[in-house]
Amino acid sequence: MAPISVADLPTIVPIFPLAGVLLLPRAPLPLHIFEPRYRAMVRDAIAADGYIAMIQPSGEPGDDPMNQPIFRTACLGKIVGSNTLEDGRYNIVLRGVCRLSVTSELPLLEGYRRVEADYAPYRHDLDDTNPAAAVDRKALLASMKGFLARRNMQANWDDVLQASDEMVVNSLAVACPFGPQEKQALLEAEDLGARALLLQALCDMEAGTTANDNSPRALH
Secondary structure (H helix, E strand, O other), X not given: OOOOXXXXXXXXXXXXXXXXXXXXXOOEEEEEEOOHHHHHHXXXXXXOOOEEEEEOEXXXXXXXXXXXXXXXXXXXXXXXXXXXXXXXXXXXXXXXXXXXXXXXXXXXXXXXXXXXXXXXXXXHHHOOOOOOOOOOHHHHHHHHHHHHXXXXXXXXXXXHHHOOHHHHHHHHHHHOOOOHHHHHHHHHOOOHHXXXXXXXXXXXXXXXXXXXXXXXXXXX
8 A cells, every 4th residue: 555644544534433443554354235224335435435434333232333432543444445245235344544533423424424524643653663562562463362262263374473462453453352441442442552452461461361260350
C-alpha cells in the first residue's frame, strides 16, 4: 500500500460493529459478509474508496449492534481482497490502515451505520518507517505458548519466528480469543510496546485465573 497521510483518509466512514473482533494497522482481517445491511455497506465501499471501519459495540452481548452504543475508538480498514458469491454474500479481506476517534454518528444509510472520524490522535499509525517500540519477544512468546497450551490451541511457530515484531504482536492480538473489553484495550494501547506488554499480561492473567477458580477475568 502506497504511503498515505491523514488528509487522504475519509472523514465519513461506514462502520461494522462486531464484538470481539479486532483490526489493527497493517494487519489483515478476513470477513464473511452475509447480512443485507452489511452487503450494502461492502457494495458501497467497493464502489467508492474501499474503506470500512471496524468498531466494537459497548453494550451488552447479544444486543443488536445497530442499536447499541459503540466504543469511541475504531480502526479504519481498506478492502484489499473481495469475492462476491452468487447469492450476494461477500468474502473480503480488510487491511488495517489507521485508528480513529469517533466524533459523531450520522443517520443510517441503507441500514448501515456511519460516523465522522478524527485520525489526528493516531496519525503515527500511518508511519510504518518509525522504529518499533521495544518488544520483549522472548517473554511474550513464552506467555503466549502457555496461553495456547491451556486452551489446546496451536500456532505456526515457524511463521512467528520469521515475522516482524509488529506482525507478531498484532497478529496474536487479533487471533487470540479474548473478550471485547480486552480486545478494545489492545486496540487503544498507545504503541506496539504497550500492546505487547498488555498482550503478555492478558495471557499471564488467564494462567492465574485458571489456577485459582477457572473463571474468566475482565479488564476494568
